[in-house]
Amino acid sequence: GQQVMQIPQYQHVQEGEDFTTYCNSSTTLSNIQWYKQRPGGHPVFLIQLVKSGEVKKQKRLTFQFGEAKKNSSLHITATQTTDVGTYFCAAGTYKYIFGTGTRLKVLA
């Protein structure tokens, strides 16, 4: 079946450093969504990407959809302690398949 892999699995950064997580699918996607889950919380929708090569920004977060629509990335510039959590991508097919997640820890 379709798989969605994310790398890295874990990332520890110093506050102020940049962070990137990558999402890779075995098949072409119609769209991809990103969610953030704070420790002890539930996944919260961040953004959806639909078009090939699409780039969207939310303040310090930059989301990109690959040209072949099989991969995506989330980049955070100058991380803050509020960025701590697990970031999931979700591949849109007839149902959503969540990636394995990247757990981000920000050291003050």
Add this chain to the structure above:
Amino acid sequence: DAGVIQSPRHEVTEMGQEVTLRCKPISGHNSLFWYRQTMMRGLELLIYFNNNVPIDDSGMPEDRFSAKMPNASFSTLKIQPSEPRDSAVYFCASSSETSTTRERTDTQYFGPGTRLTVL
């Protein structure tokens, strides 16, 4: 809007007991999802409903698990009998799906989850 409501928030039970998890989706949403999250397996889709009808239950682990959606404002996930390996956080999510194709474009709104511990 109150968001997706789940109950109970925490459940501790003994192996062999029946467990029922409850979910009230956001009013007006036509899709409902049940997920299970563990450290080992991540976030797994168990089953989802469109307009109260189960569409895909391929993620339901085994016959011990069953889910119902008797109306648009209520769903249950039942485990009978429960086993220690069922210990996890169970999330319910709802969305408003408007796509006319087979490809989903909806945003899922997750409830706070039920943390289940089976001793």
